[in-house]
Amino acid sequence: MEAECKALTCEIKRLFKNNEYIFRVRGVNKYGSGVVVQSTPIFARNSFTVPSPPGAPEILAVGKDFATIEWLKPESDGGSEVTNYLIEFRERKSVRWIKVNRDSVLKDTSFKVTGLHEGNIYQFRITAMNAAGDSEPSEVSMYAVCRVPTGTPDPPSIPRVTDTHKDNISLAWTRPVEDGGADVIGYVLEMQEAGAEEWTKAHEKNLRVTEHTVTGLSAGKNTVSELQRSM
Structure with missing residues (x-):
């Protein structure tokens, strides 16, 4: 100076x-x-830090040699804009993570991972990057099996009530008996007030588990639940 x-x-x-x-x-x-x-x-x-981890990737679609995934942005960017997301995958029996977009910049929160192998089972994780460095990796995705779908899955079981309060209801169901040749990667839970015609989605993202608590209900009103499965 x-x-x-x-x-x-x-x-x-x-x-x-x-x-x-x-x-x-x-x-x-x-x-x-x-x-x-x-x-x-x-x-x-730096006056800023690395981002918090992104949300765990959700499997949107799976084919013979690809998987399309989506994830949520980090809750905190550490005070500096997220400039890239790094996608990694590993096979089910491996501990080695392989980088997908090592040399390219990805700012979107969804991506189609290609070049996978039919019959293999994969998991994915995401790392967010900013000017301070890399976040911790996200939680891992559910397993995705690369294979050619042969049809849609069977319906899940009818949702059953496991708990109820004045403004929320907890529901649970079982997986379809047949998955149609592709993993069931999520569920969509819809609800309808008794006597109404319109069905409304009871959540934002596809559900990854076979249970869900629907909140924000009106006390004293009857509702009907319908469950759809996502391939």
Whole structure:
């Protein structure tokens, strides 16, 4: 840095990351230097941090040699915009994660992973990146089996009530007996007020498990639930 600075600010470069520094400054006029004042210790580091992990990938579609996945953005970007998502996959019997988009930038929160092998079983995870570095990897996805679908799955069982309160109902069901040649990767739960014609979705993302609690219901009103499966 320069020995003298005529402004009230100064940018100091070539510091070592995470090292602790103390700075001091004094005023100078034609009669000489004034009294020195000293800063408190300061660490040389970014004012932002790495993002929190993205949401676990959901399997939207699976084919003979591909899988389409989708995930939620990190709850926190660490104070710096997320500039890339890294997708990794591994086979079921392997501990080795393989990078999908090592040399390309991905800002969308969905992606079609190609080049997979028919009959193999895969899991996926996502890492978010910003100017501070990489987040921890997301939770892993459900397993996806690469194979040619032969048809739609059978219906799940009729939802049964496992618990109820004045404004919410907990439901559970069992998986379809036949999956139609492709993994059942999610469920859609819809509800209808008794006497109404319109069905409404009871959640945002496809459900990954065979149970769900529907909240925000009106006390004293009857509802009917319908369950669909997602391939």
